[in-house]
Amino acid sequence: MSVAVENIPSKFEVLDQALESQMTLSMGPQHPSTHGVLRLELQLDGELVIKAVPDIGYLHTGMEKLFEYKKYQQGIVITDRMDYLNPLGNNLAYVMAAEKLLNLEIPERAQIIRVLFCELQRIASHMVWLGTHALDIGAMSPFFYAFRQREKILNLIEAASGGRMTPSYFRIGGLMMDLPAGFERRCKQFLEDFPDALDQFETLVSGNTIWQSRTKGIGVITAEEAIEWGLTGPCLRGSGVSLDLRRDNPYSGYETYDFEVPVEPDGDVWARFRVRMRELYESYKIVVQALERLKPGPIKADAPKVVLPDRDDMRKHMDSLIHHFLIVAEGFNVPEGEVYHAIEGSKGELGCYLRSNGGPKPDRVHFRGPSFINLQALPVMSEGEMVADVVAIIGSLDIVLGEIDR
């Protein structure tokens, strides 16, 4: 059975020359490993990344514009939707900026509960990071183990605030309401299991040789470059810079807690991974301390014109009813001025620039989303790496597009 050569049509001409080795690859915005709607334009030479250009804005919803049309207390709800993995951190940054302008004194119990929830939220946020980061690199099972732990935290947040992803639990002047009955017991139950779960992650992920070879030496950024690019949070600490706003610019009473700031010197994906894994344990330590400190007491500041009164008071006191009506219907006036308040969010420095012109609505609200700035350094980390490593690097940055695009 031989085929005559002359029968092959001429359009199947055999090319005996090298193909163009360079190509431009558009990765995302629907690619699952870009953690949302991030689009990357990659200039590739074979599998080598020559140039990477992030393209963002697919999730832009004009939140900073919307703030200017909403009363101060309505703005809290918008902050939930920015970094939707760390909503309580966003609440705290916004609420504390407003409290700075209003010069409010927050009761101790409210501050402890804020710290407690921020650290629980940090654990939950890191759990999502760990699960998706592992999934991106090809390990599927850590995802289920991580989300199981996150589910427990979301249940705790739901018990306190009624919302899982959008709690809006922190209010200007304190908290929405006190902790429900039995919360401490439920929280302790979670804390009892959590160290074992951490060990499980260490054996599942950290000890895995494939994991190590996929992460060690990949996406290196030096300490000088990291500062130059404005990296904060675990990304900066993974480059050997010991900076944690909880320790260095303390707020909400963080200076009274005993915790360490993990630092890894290498600046690669592995270092950022190790920082976050060690941070989980530090957050656990803070939650344990906060639970021990909880004592009964007020959870709202003594500022009847700003803080909503208790339901019970409204039935008994005329002035409470009036204050409630005025706060809800007209809002409260905030003194003129501008503040910038930064907290250590789960992804880095989460800053809120708040400006008031004296009325019930803010004049300008700007959020310094840590993901926005951390993502900017992606080209620095990924140029010269393989295209498959870009996925690992995006995972190690722990970005949330809701915060980047706002």
Next chain:
Amino acid sequence: MTSTKVLHEYVERLKAANPAWVADLKDTYGEVTVIVPRESIADVCQFLKAENGFDMLADLNGADRGPEEDPRFEVVYHLFSTKHFNRLRLKVLLSEDDPHVLTVTSVWKTANWHERETFDMFGVIFDGHPDLRRILLPSDFDGHALRKDYPLRGYEPYSLT
């Protein structure tokens, strides 16, 4: 952030280096704001970075005071130090007719996206910026969304087609 005495020392050093750099000074809510003439912002940033340890640009954003105000726009720089953990705010005031300011991308690389965002939202033009194009809004978007005279819902429904 109890006392701003430390921050005033940096302002004094700024004044000593060049008295024209400090146009105005505000100390409110435990935060110090220095209003800098727009032509010297890059020099001031370079001076603070190189000699006073403000090695990180924490945030850069714009603000609109309203169409009837003059100067109308503000560009706000939040400087942070990873060594002594102090924060200093610089501010440049710009008029609507001439919203140009020098870029600080030569001082901190991180200013790149911040300045693009400010350009996108307010139309402030950063002279010398390497790649000044829109970042969050689509490239064919009309107007600058965070200006006070831009309506909340836009001029007309935006369509991707």
